[in-house]
Amino acid sequence: MISFDLAYELTLGAFCAALRSDTRAAVRFVEPSFREGMLVTGALYVPSAMAALALGPAWQTMYVVDFEPTPAGLLAMGAAQTVALVALYVAGYLLGARAISAGRGRTLTAVFAVGWTLLLAMIFGVLWRRAFTVTTYAGFWAPGRSFDITWGAKDALLGGPLMKVLVAAGALNVAALVVLTRHLRAAGSRSRHPAL
Numbered sequence: 674m675i676s677f678d679l680a681y682e683l684t685l686g687a688f689c690a691a692l693r694s695d696t697r698a699a700v701r702f703v704e705p706s707f708r709e710g711m712l713v714t715g716a717l718y719v720p721s722a723m724a725a726l727a728l729g730p731a732w733q734t735m736y737v738v739d740f741e742p743t744p745a746g747l748l749a750m751g752a753a754q755t756v757a758l759v760a761l762y763v764a765g766y767l768l769g770a771r772a773i774s775a776g777r778g779r780t781l782t783a784v785f786a787v788g789w790t791l792l793l794a795m796i797f798g799v800l801w802r803r804a805f806t807v808t809t810y811a812g813f814w815a816p817g818r819s820f821d822i823t824w825g826a827k828d829a830l831l832g833g834p835l836m837k838v839l840v841a842a843g844a845l846n847v848a849a850l851v852v853l854t855r856h857l858r859a860a861g862s863r864s865r866h867p868a869l
Contacts, residue, residue, distance in 0.1 A: 679758065683762070709857065715759075717842070726751055
């Protein structure tokens, strides 16, 4: 769902900014932490968001937009989604770099923690029907609609094809973040201690 995706990209940008080798230096978009985070966005996150859009276009918008999944519509929505994801990554990187260089890294971490808690409570608590149902816009809003979310139920996220894509994408993103963190920390250590 796009709200989660956008929040993830904002967080990824701030996370990558925290891995800069010199957090006091001016922000440059050629830094390894920016480039490698952008690689995670472009190579992993954007394709997984596109797969979610293709498998559940109405789900991706949380049934707010009556979106018809025509080829042209998917292309337009996919392009808009990609631009928004990249823009939020860049915004997160700038926000993170500025907060950390100003000594407000802990405050930023607290804001992200509260923001994620509220977002997840909203998505999976208040809006659970939208989060756990994968159907068309018309199907979601049909009068008398049953919201059976048991494993493998018709139109349920749990056990469906979209869930498989989301689990695989989540695993790939976690693995990429672990590799990214280790690589950038090692590179930062070498730049601070070139003799090592």
